[in-house]
Amino acid sequence: MGTPKLPLTDGERKRLREAKIKLAEVTNYSPAQLSVSLNVPENRANTLIALVQFQNVPSIGPKLAYNLVELGFYSLEQIKSGGESGAQLVERLERLHGVWMDPCVEDVMRLAVHHASHPGSDKQWWDFTTERKAYREQYGYPADRPSKAWHELRK
Known part of the structure; x- marks a missing residue:
């Protein structure tokens, strides 16, 4: 799989770099852990983890990964x-x-x-x-x- 595309703010991107977390590794963290690392609410961390997990499926891109989250799946x-x-x-x-x-x-x-x-x-x-x-x-x-x-x- 390629590098997932995430709708990150500049601050989130900066905090990921500071924590030395690669986008593809986001699924290695629990929502609580990622929430602390990014200084974001846990539900935001959960969404980011879901987007990466769904984009790891062959031929699911960022938009369709987001559609799955819209349907309530994480x-x-x-x-x-x-x-x-x-x-x-x-x-x-x-x-x-x-x-x-x-x-x-x-x-x-x-x-x-x-x-x-x-x-x-x-x-x-x-x-x-x-x-x-x-x-x-x-x-x-x-x-x-x-x-x-x-x-x-x-x-």
Whole structure:
């Protein structure tokens, strides 16, 4: 995995350097430990740890890692124990944002669910495209799915 991208303030970045903590090593710390090192609230430390953990999954980048945190997940174990499918996760994300997401976002959500149950898997998001298409062909989308597309938010 490459170096994770985190939404750090200048102060947080400086305190990480002072504590000699590399971004990729953030998951080696508990939220309490990281909170002290960065002088941030524990929930902020927990979010940063989650973002790194999710970005360690092949083909999950910073934005999709943040989407998982938005859905209330701070670890792959929480995704696993939550029992939701990738389809359910993307449907929740769409309701949260009020727009329908690019179909590949569902592929990434399916990937996250897979990796939560199969740590160390080398599957990528595109390995779930056929599964998503078959599922949507059979079940479609919820009746209350937002009608506006994600890319219309930028306009």
